[in-house]
Amino acid sequence: MNEDEVFYLFSLAVASISLLLLALILVVLVQYTLPVIKEMGFDYFITSSWNPVFGKEKYGILPYFLGTVLTSFIAVLVGVPISFGIALFLTEYSNKTLKKYLSIMIDLLAAIPSVIYGLWGFFVFRNFILDYIEKPLHNYFGKISIFSATPTGLDFLSGGLILAIMIIPIVSSVTREVLELVPTEIKEGIYAIGGNRYDVIVYGSIRYSKNGILGAILLGLGRAVGETMAVSMVIGNATGENALPRSLFSAGQTLSSLIANEFNEANPTSLHPNALVGAGLVLLMMAIVVNLGARAIVSKYKR
Amino acid sequence: MVSLRVKKKVQNTFLFLFAFLSTIIAIIPLFSIIFEVIKNGIEAINLDFFIQLPGPLGESIGGIANAIQGTLILVTLASIIGVPIGVITGIYLYEYGKEKKSTLISFSVDLLYDLPSIVVGIFVYITVVSPMRSFSALAGALALAIVMIPIIAKTTEESLTLVPPTISEAGIALGIPKWKNIIFIVLNSAKNGVLNGIVLAVARITGETAPLIMTCLGSNFWFSGMDKPINSLTLLIWRYAMQPYPSAVKKAWGAAFLLLLVALALNLLVKSGGERK
C-alpha cells in the first residue's frame, strides 16, 4: 500500500463518520418512535389529542405538523417577496459601495443566534405585532375566522413573521445570485424593443430565473421548518386540540417547539418521550424533503 | 402616448419603491435587535457579571460567569472534535467526491447539513445522555460537533474547488505524492476559505441552543466535570427570559449582549477577511 492509498483510506474513514451518524440517527429515531406508533397506530399522525397523564395517555402530532407547515408558510409568504425586493434593490438600484454594505447587513441577520431572535421576539416584536397588526385586524375583520381569536401576540402569526425575518438572508442571497446570472442579451433585447426597467425585470429576469427563485424559496422553507428557539418563544405553546391552527391569532406549537418545551419534563416510564422523538422524526423527514428539493433545483440551475 | 409614458413611469417607480421598502423592512429588525440588546444588555454588565455565579433567582446580585465558562468549554471541545473531522471530510469530498462510490457520503453530508439541530439533540440524548444516566458537558459538545461537521466539510470542499487547477497540477508535475500535494499545496492555497468556514461554524455553534437543552441541561454552578451538566450563554438566555423576575430577565439580556457581540464580531471578521475568490 502506498502513501496515497493510506491517505485515501484515512480520509474515507473520517468522511464515513457522516454517513454513519446519519444512519445511526435514522435508526435510533425510528426505533424510539415505534413503541408510540404501536400503541397509537396511524392515529399518531392524524389525531390531535396530546395527553401524557398516566392511564389516559394519547398522542397525536397533527396540530404540531400543521403548526410547522403554517408558520413556515407565513414565513415564505412574507419573507420571499421582501427577499426578492432586496435582491432587486441590490442588483438594480445600488452602486458598488451601497451593495457591499447592504449585503453585509442582510447577511448579519443570519448571524444573530436564534435564541436572541426569541428574546427580542418575546419582549419587543410581539408587542409591535400585537398593537399594529393583530389588534387592528381583529377589530376590523374579527368576523373572518382567521382573525377571530383574541390577539395576544403569542401565536402562529408571530411565529411565522419572526421566521420570515430569519429566512430573508438565505432567500435574498440566492435570489440575488440567480438574478445576476440573467444574461445581458435578454435585458438589452427588452430595452431594444422599447421596454422599461419594469418590463426587463418582470418579463426578462423573473421569467428567466423562475426556477432559481423557486429553489431559493425552498431553501428558505427548509430553514423555517427546522427552526426551534425563536418560534418556541413566541408561538404560545398550546398543546392538543387547542394547538390546531384555527386562527392566525391562536396559540399554537410547531414540532420543534413541542420537543424543546417538553423533552426534559417527559416521564420516562410513559410513552411521552417516544411521542416526542416521533415528532423529531417527522420534522427530520420534512426538512430533508424540502432541502433535497431545493438543492436539486438550485444545483441544476447553476449548472 | 402620454398615458403609456406615464404608465411606464409609474411601473418603474413602483418597482423602485418595492425594492427600496423591502430593503428597509429587512434592515429595521436588524437595527431593532442590535439596539434593544445593547440598551437592555448594557445595564446588566458590570464586573460581577463576568466573574460571579448567578445569585439566587429573583435577586439582582451575581453574574453569569459559569455560562460564559460553559460556552467556552463547549465550543472549544466541539471544535476539537468537529474541525478535524469536518476538514478531512471536506478534503475527501473535494478529492474523491466526484467518484460514483462516494455519492453516498457526499449525500449524507448534505443531509446532515439540513438536519434541524434539535434532532441532533434528541439523537445525542438517546445515545449518550441516556446510557450515561446524566446530562453532561460531553454530550453537549458532541451535539455541537455534529452540527459543526457538515458546515466545515462543505465550506472546505467549496474553498478547495476554488483553487486554480494549475496549482495542484504544478505539484503533481513535481512528482509530489498526491496526499502531500493536497495538504501542503492545495489546502494551503485555500487556507483563507477554510479558516473562514471554521470561524463561521464556531459562530454558529456558539449561538446554538436547541441541541443543548436535552444534552447538557444547564447548571447554576461552575464546570465540574465532563460527565456533569454545564451551563451555556444560550441556555441561560432561554431559561431566564421566561422568568417572572426582572433581575433574571436582565441577566438574559446581558448574556444576549455578549453573545451577539461574539456572533457579529466573528461574522464581520470573516467578511473583512475578504472575498474568498
Place this chain on the structure above:
Amino acid sequence: MKRRSIAKKLPSYLLFSLLILVYALYLVILPSSTLVINGAGSTFVYPLISKWSSEYRKIDPSMIINYQSIGSGGGIRLFINKTVDFGASDAPLNKQQMEVAKGVIHIPETLGAVVMSYNLPNINLIINLTGEVIADIYLGKITRWSDKRITELNPGIKMPDEKIVVIHRAEGSGTTYVFTDYLSRVNNEWKSLVGRGTSVQWPTGLGAVGSEGVASLINQIKFSIGYIELSYALQTNMTYAAIRNQYGKFVVPAPENVKQAASNLARSLPKGNESWENVSLVDAPGENAYPIVSFSYILVYEELSLLPGMNERKAKDLVNFLWWCIHEGQNYSLSLGYVPLPPEVVRINEESIRMIKFKGISLMGGD
C-alpha cells in the same frame, strides 16, 4: 485595494486572544475544591431553594447547593437514576416510582398555594368561587361571567355579560398538578375526563408559558381567568378569588389559611420513609383552610452511601443543610410567597432527617 486576510491579521489578534485566554484560564481555575451537592426538580420551588442555597453559603462556605429547575418529572427521573443527591417534586412519588426508588424519604419542605386570578374591569372586589364552578369553567360548561352559578356566589357584584377567557399553563408544571388535583377532587367529571397531572389535555382555553405568561395574558385580556402560584401573585399584586372550602366558607389564600390546610392534616401524614402517594392537601378540612394547597417535597435516599460519589462528609453536609431548610430556612418562605411549614410537619421532618444514614450510621440522631 489592500487585500486583508485572517491569516495575515493573525498577529494583531494574538493580543486579543491572549486576553480571552487569561480570562478563560481564570474561569477554569476558579472553581475551587468546593463540595457540590447536586439537586434537581420542581420549578415551583426553584426561587426558594435558590435563596436557601445562597443563604446557606454564608453559614457554610465550604459547600454549595447546585439546584437545577428542570421540572418535577425530570427531577424524579434524575433522582431514580441516582444522578443527583436530592430531588424536588411537587407531587409525591407514585407506586411504580416508589418501587424503583427503594429507600426514598419524602421531606415536605414548603407549602404553596394556587390562586385564581382574573381580569374584570371595574370590579375591584374579591369575587367568590367554588371548586365546582372553577371546574365547569375549565371544562367549558360555564362560558359567561353572568352565568347564574357565578352570580349567585357573588350577590352585590354586577357580573358583566361577557365571555370568560380561560387561561392555563402550556408546559408541564407542578402548579398544573396541584390545580388539576384540586379539580379532580371536587368534580367527578373533571376526574374522569381530564384527571390530574403536570400537563393535561385541556378541554378549553389559551395556553401560556410560565407564570409570567399566564399573568401577562390575564393582564392583557379582559374577562379572563387563570391560575398562578401564590408566590407570583403576591409579588405582582394580582387580584385573586376567595374560594369556598369544605367548611363552606369563602377564604383567600392568606398565609395562615394556607398553613391551616397542612396543620389540620398533619396527624394523618405518613412517616418520611413511607408512601406519600395519597397525601393531598387540596380541599383540606379546617374552618379557614384555603382549598388549593400543596406540599412541595425534597426526595432523599435513606441510605446515602447508595449514591455514587457520596462520602461521609458530603452526606453529613447534606443532612445539615436539610435540617437547616426545615428550621431557619423557613424564615425565607414568606417574603418569597411560600408559606412556612406548621410545627407539626416540621416535627415529622425532624424524624425523617434522623433516619438518613451513611453506611448504616445515622448522621443526625446520635448527638
